[in-house]
Amino acid sequence: MSNQKDIVEPSYLEYKGKYKGIFSWILSTDHKRIALLYLFSILSFFVIGATLGLLMKFELIAPGKTIMDAQTYNAFFTLHGIVMIFAVVIPGLPAVFGNFLLPIMIGAKDVAFPKLNLFSWYLYVAGVSLVIVSQFAGDGPPDTGWTFYAPYSFRTAGTMLPAVFGAFVLGFSSILTGLNFLVTMHRMRAPGMTWLKMPLFPWTLYATGWVQLLATPVIGITLLMIVAERTLHIGFFDPSLGGDPLLYQHLFWTYSHPAVYIMILPAMGAISEIITTFSHKTIFGYKFMVASVLAIAFVGYFVWGHHMFTSGMSGTALYTFSLLTFLVAVPSSIKVFNWISTMHQGSIDLQTPFYWAMAFIFVFMIGGFSGLVLGSLAANVHLHNTHYVVAHFHFIVFGGTGFAFFGAMHYWYPKITGKMYDTKWANIGLVLFFVGFITLYGPMFYLGFKGMPRRYFDYDEVFHAGNIISTMGSWILYSGLAIIIINLFASLKGGAKAPADPWGGKTLEWTIPSPPPVENFDEIPLITKGPYDYK
Amino acid sequence: MENEKNHIIPYRNFLLVLTGLICLTLISVSVTQISLGTLTVAIALLIAVIKSSLVLRVFMHLKFENKIFSFAVIAVFLIISLVIFITLLDYLYR
Numbered sequence: 148m149s150n151q152k153d154i155v156e157p158s159y160l161e162y163k164g165k166y167k168g169i170f171s172w173i174l175s176t177d178h179k180r181i182a183l184l185y186l187f188s189i190l191s192f193f194v195i196g197a198t199l200g201l202l203m204k205f206e207l208i209a210p211g212k213t214i215m216d217a218q219t220y221n222a223f224f225t226l227h228g229i230v231m232i233f234a235v236v237i238p239g240l241p242a243v244f245g246n247f248l249l250p251i252m253i254g255a256k257d258v259a260f261p262k263l264n265l266f267s268w269y270l271y272v273a274g275v276s277l278v279i280v281s282q283f284a285g286d287g288p289p290d291t292g293w294t295f296y297a298p299y300s301f302r303t304a305g306t307m308l309p310a311v312f313g314a315f316v317l318g319f320s321s322i323l324t325g326l327n328f329l330v331t332m333h334r335m336r337a338p339g340m341t342w343l344k345m346p347l348f349p350w351t352l353y354a355t356g357w358v359q360l361l362a363t364p365v366i367g368i369t370l371l372m373i374v375a376e377r378t379l380h381i382g383f384f385d386p387s388l389g390g391d392p393l394l395y396q397h398l399f400w401t402y403s404h405p406a407v408y409i410m411i412l413p414a415m416g417a418i419s420e421i422i423t424t425f426s427h428k429t430i431f432g433y434k435f436m437v438a439s440v441l442a443i444a445f446v447g448y449f450v451w452g453h454h455m456f457t458s459g460m461s462g463t464a465l466y467t468f469s470l471l472t473f474l475v476a477v478p479s480s481i482k483v484f485n486w487i488s489t490m491h492q493g494s495i496d497l498q499t500p501f502y503w504a505m506a507f508i509f510v511f512m513i514g515g516f517s518g519l520v521l522g523s524l525a526a527n528v529h530l531h532n533t534h535y536v537v538a539h540f541h542f543i544v545f546g547g548t549g550f551a552f553f554g555a556m557h558y559w560y561p562k563i564t565g566k567m568y569d570t571k572w573a574n575i576g577l578v579l580f581f582v583g584f585i586t587l588y589g590p591m592f593y594l595g596f597k598g599m600p601r602r603y604f605d606y607d608e609v610f611h612a613g614n615i616i617s618t619m620g621s622w623i624l625y626s627g628l629a630i631i632i633i634n635l636f637a638s639l640k641g642g643a644k645a646p647a648d649p650w651g652g653k654t655l656e657w658t659i660p661s662p663p664p665v666e667n668f669d670e671i672p673l674i675t676k677g678p679y680d681y682k
Numbered sequence: 683m684e685n686e687k688n689h690i691i692p693y694r695n696f697l698l699v700l701t702g703l704i705c706l707t708l709i710s711v712s713v714t715q716i717s718l719g720t721l722t723v724a725i726a727l728l729i730a731v732i733k734s735s736l737v738l739r740v741f742m743h744l745k746f747e748n749k750i751f752s753f754a755v756i757a758v759f760l761i762i763s764l765v766i767f768i769t770l771l772d773y774l775y776r
């Protein structure tokens with residue numbers, strides 16, 4: 148309809164702003180450029196975190212010391228956890244794809260507070276830098292695990308304060324991003340886009356925004372309490388001063404469980420978009436999808452105690468948390484059933500993002516069901532401090548968020564870069580990634596069941612076979628990851644030019660050119676139909 | 683909109699609220715001297731609620747704003763209360 152205009156508007160990648168070179172990126176307030184800043188930083192930290200994981204798996208290939216001693220192993224899993232949780236999976240989908248696509252999908256020119264958006268990225272970089280500083284400053288790297296449990300976190304000799312403060316700053320970045328998205332969705336939806344005409348990815352960002360806004364301050368205060376405890380010896384958590392170490396766990400998980408939903412909800416949103424687009428069919432049960440997103444966010448706020456079943460809580464609290472934990476499974480499975488029903492009788496187009504979505508559902512189901520096992524009180528006593536938990540949360544956090552991240556990457560890559568990627572290599576990478584993932588984490592369920600404890604650099608000879616398989620899985624996974632990333636980078640140069648709508652998607656981002664122009668829309672669209680308008 | 687007007691509040695009111703806040707702080711400190719068992723926590727929470735609602739209504743102008751903001755604050759307050767309630771299920775029955 149507007150062929151002549153397409154030629155005039157420069158894309159956001161070619162646009163010449165006030166600044167040149169690197170400054171046109173790090174001083175840009177364009178939500179699309181900020182999204183790419185996040186993408187490159189997050190991808191770099193992801194590679195660092197994954198490399199730490201690879202080395203830890205290599206340590207575990209045989210009992211006894213292989214390549215590192217116990218103390219180094221402790222420092223490695225601490226850094227791996229902090230980087231992966233706070234710097235990769237929590238900001239992952241919201242900061243990258245939320246930033247890039249949320250304004251476009253609701254028909255806006257930018258987020259509500261573009262400068263605040265850029266500031267959030269600076270906070271993010273500052274937070275990660277503090278965590279990295281803690282590795283080299285003072286009396287050795289932190290070794291408490293990413294959870295900073297009391298009383299260990301104020302007794303250990305490692306450099307705790309920069310790491311804790313870094314996590315605090317990262318929390319602020321997350322709060323500001325959530326606030327920005329909430330205001331954007333409340334104030335800047337295109338005319339005619341009522342709440343129930345909003346696509347599902349923005350809906351998941353909406354629920355996530357509230358969780359970020361309401362839960363993240365709790366961890367902020369808690370981390371400051373650790374700082375006060377270490378420096379002023381106040382006695383919040385130290386039993387010898389009249390404190391209660393369990394209070395720390397309560398406060399910590401009051402944030403960190405909802406944080407799992409900050410990670411997984413946008414992932415579910417991206418998967419919903421991918422499944423409708425490649426099934427060429429309206430999402431099944433749109434309203435139930437919206438309701439289940441809100442229900443997961445709401446109920447997810449009250450289940451934190453399932454991380455503390457073996458910590459010595461009261462029986463009443465144990466039953467309550469177990470019950471509430473089982474309740475979250477209901478809206479989660481509504482989503483899975485609706486995805487399957489969306490595919491039913493659709494005309495499915497087997498493209499790379501769709502394969503990622505299928506892999507996501509597979510690993511997410513295994514992660515979810517193993518979560519139910521852990522949610523039942525008696526089984527939890529046996530499994531809590533074993534590799535079973537490691538397997539479970541990697542299936543959810545890495546399998547869920549990670550698979551959705553790469554799915555979203557392959558889905559929106561043409562829109563973001565204006566190029567198509569090489570499908571053959573993308574699929575090879577995916578298969579290796581998937582096979583490696585299952586080989587790496589699958590045996591951990593078995594090892595955990597057999598009683599192999601987590602967080603140890605050493606193990607008994609009886610666990611040897613499972614660990615060898617698992618370590619080999621890490622090599623397959625890592626090579627799949629390398630192929631995926633190299634393929635995407637290579638396609639920036641060599642890929643064919645992407646059309647505006649390569650997959651036949653119906654949401655607003657597919658109505659504008661690839662890559663999008665600076666202002667997204669020449670004219671703000673008037674919305675008259677639902678988001679997934681297929682015949 | 684009418685709620686975007688500037689509300690001139692006499693300094694006297696601010697000072698009154700400030701005095702109230704200081705008194706409440708003193709009460710919550712001194713009340714810990716009496717041993718009331720579980721009630722100590724309840725009283726501390728109650729005083730904190732009064733103090734924060736004073737700050738929210740007067741200093742943060744919630745009193746003069748659109749009702750929707752009060753509604754949002756109350757909703758968040760209820761969520762946090764539920765979190766505290768569930769936490770107490772551990773402490774009171776341990």
Ligand SMILES: [Cu+2]
Nearest residue numbers: 404407451453
């Ligand atoms: Cu949890």
